[in-house]
Amino acid sequence: MATDNTSVDGVAGRYASALFDLANENSAVETTESDLVNFQALLDESPDLVRLVRSPVIAADDQARAIAVLLEKAGIGGLTANFLKLVAANRRLFVIQDMIKVYRSLAAKARGEITAEVTSAFALNDEQVASLKETLKASVGKDVTLQSRIDPSILGGLIVKVGSRMIDSSLKTKLQNMKTALSGAGA
Structure with missing residues (x-):
């Protein structure tokens, strides 16, 4: 189980570990990782998107709507889209980059x-x-x-x-x- 790893402490670790476990159960580890890498690329390319995910003053509903539109345009769907929408609804987008790092580490560890x-x-x-x-x-x-x-x-x-x-x-x-x-x- 992914949660046995000490690198999954904190909010980012708990969310990433839960996503990894769910993706593993659905045989979607690689697809989810690819989608997360694509989302990270969007963050790397857009300072505005980084401000959106980190800003505490933007309402959760507004963040969730913006993320939903972005995911649709980027072609990110399924488990990853649902996860990102949940993270937005729970006001945890500010740690999404850490969640992506932890998920990728868990996926890499699973591949040896x-x-x-x-x-x-x-x-x-x-x-x-x-x-x-x-x-x-x-x-x-x-x-x-x-x-x-x-x-x-x-x-x-x-x-x-x-x-x-x-x-x-x-x-x-x-x-x-x-x-x-x-x-x-x-x-």
């Missing part, structure tokens, strides 16, 4: 994979993703699912988080370290 969060300054191409997956697989000894995020503020390089380990090779961090070293050398 490990999830790695990767932050890059720009979108990685297929060759870069494949290379990164192979490198991580060699490091951790299991297949790796990547959850990519784009953050132009890191300037270049990658920030990779696998479990409790984080590797920060971003240009921003390297420049900050250099600045610290140089300011310390002049003292």
Whole structure:
């Protein structure tokens, strides 16, 4: 049962775990994960949508109506659409991104994979993703699912988080370290 995992604490964990269990019972784990990935992509592309899901001042009915229209236009239906509508009705949309992360981790664990969060300054191409997956697989000894995020503020390089380990090779961090070293050398 998914709830045996300690990473499912809190509101996001309970909702994601319940969704995973329901999807598993209905043999819809992959379909649900794909729909959630699509919804996350919509969030990544639209600051307005992020404001909609995070705003405590927007009425639950208004959020639910907006989400229903968005889901229909995005082609997200079935279990995932019902789940997202329930989350909106229960005023829990503000943690939907965490719910998606936890669900994807549960799905990856069920497939025998490990999830790695990767932050890059720009979108990685297929060759870069494949290379990164192979490198991580060699490091951790299991297949790796990547959850990519784009953050132009890191300037270049990658920030990779696998479990409790984080590797920060971003240009921003390297420049900050250099600045610290140089300011310390002049003292």
